[in-house]
Amino acid sequence: MASNSPLKLSGQLLGMYIASFALTIFFAATLQQIGAPEHYVAVLMIAFLIGTWVFAGLFAKTMRLTVFHEAERAGVPFYIGQAMAAGLISSAIYILLAGEFYKNGIDGLAWFSGWVLGATMLGVLVAPGYASSRAVTLPEMFFGRDENRLFRFASLVIVILSCFLLLLVQFHATAIISQQFLGIPGPIGVFAGVLAITICLLAGGIQSLSIARAMIYPVIAITFLLPLSWMSINATGLPVPQLAFGIGALQPVAEIDAEMMDAGFALGKEIFSITSDGRLDGFNFLALIICLGAGISAMPHLVQHFGVFDTRAKARRGGIWAVFFLLLVLSAVPAAAAFAKLEFYTALLGLPVSELAVESAWLFGEGTANAGKLISICGQEVVELKQVIAACGGLPEYVLTARDITISSQLLPFAAVKFAHLPDLVMTIMAAGALAALWSTADGLLLATANTLSQDGYFRLFRPKSPLGVRLFMTRFLLVLIAIITALLAAWTAPSSEFLFTAAFAISAAALFPALISKIWWSGTSSTQLFFGMLAGFTVVVLLLFLTALGADFVPNSGDEFRLPIPLLTDRLMPINSGFIGMLVAFATIGILRQISGAKKVSVTS
């Protein structure tokens, strides 16, 4: 019965879990104090994360398919909102958003606004409709019990493709963060994550996933906000980085900029000027907000999570809590960029290159203390001082300016912590929080992929009469299979995270969003109209992605990509905005087909 659902116990669990997290941190600090090897702390944090997912799996285990798919529809909006926020945060704030604010100034706002728009549309426009449809997967939502196998197969492929691309990004980022900040080899980090997630999902499906994500959200928020609050207190005495980064970081940076200019030193290319124009023109800027918003609000792993609610009202509230919890973390991202800039300015600027080893010895540390990979000086990755001096023209007295130093914008929050000379433990905790964010997105993607393959592939397409027990087994089998394939691909290949991320959201925006919105809000849209709309959007977005992101050699960022101007609007279509064009085509296709073939007669209550 739903009254006994483990989801109802989320509140009590959360309190105990936060206490156990605090104990783990205390234990890690003690280990460090007594001089235990550095990687002990990293292993402890990874073990804590694995334990989180395994515990959630065992706590909410089930042998019933309906519980595995819908968690008895017993979701509590506040806690599912936390879980959704954990899924929404993902790798993006660590590897993308902060770097955008840092490198491209105002362009970061487009990503920020797109994220907020996506979460909002998810809660307001999608969640109530999806919950009331009683569907388990997106293809089921689109086509219900429609027997047309082609429609179902096509939507299944699109859903799986968008999930799989994003899943690869999460695990690839896991490998990088494990390697660089926890001193654990990338493949081991990936397999640890896959193991934890798979055990959790195998045991309880979406029920375990909801509990794991709801528990992990505070860890993600604390580990991201704590270092920033620390820096904020150091700079201004105020522990709220969202409010303090202006006086604490932006103003000092502006003053140093002015001093450097007066002293005749050039400014760097990567200027975190909040008022800079960025590189996006007006069209690409607005299209990016809309495309990212549409892509996020139609991502299968987020939409399918609303299947745990039994009413439209609860689903709506769950979505709105997700926006609230997302914004708590997201609003601090500009602060991460600003403090990174300040710390970088005060640590390195104006320093003779020969003094790097004395004044900034931390750059040349070993293991997890090695921050060299975060920056390059005079175009040279910081490994040995001799190499850096040679790269800067062989002059030991050469004074470093902003132009000589490039920070890895992909890992900017970590750079901020490193430059601020916070204890190594803080860096390790932040890295563990980043892994938690990555895994809490990956688990949803993995489950959405397995559920879609099992429910719409195996059950609807091949074995419509298979019993519930067999379907549950198939879902679990597919889950393990996909987890292994993804882990192998992420651990031993080096995919372009930027391209995969772009493609996943563009496909979701162009193919899934128009179908989802038409299905929910345009009553009478038939399966045929949805299918052709989806197909048109998908075809256009794939074609445009090849042209704008891959080019003739099918390799991202190789320089042979097509510019694809749109007269009067832009000189160059940004790859992710292929999704925007695809979305317009898909909506137009559905609209034209409705005009030609008419709307299906239905009785609808909204």
Added chain:
Amino acid sequence: MRHLNILYFKHKTPEANARLLLAFVSIAVLLLVLPWPIALTLLNSVVLIGIPFGYFLVVLLFPALLVALLFWSADRQDAIARHLSEAEND
């Protein structure tokens, strides 16, 4: 139970009120999210607690207003849904 004034347009049906509420919320959300990042760069010469004003609005104030708006509208949508289901039972 708290009493909510949900029928802002007395001459319209509750269903029409629900649709109008959603339309209002959608437009308000778009206004809070969409065009401002570009438009407000003009305001960035004004600084509030060290943060350029346009930036302050987009990253801090508008999101707060957005969340408030969403909770406000959710209360009203729920009330309209209750109103409709009660009418159906009658």
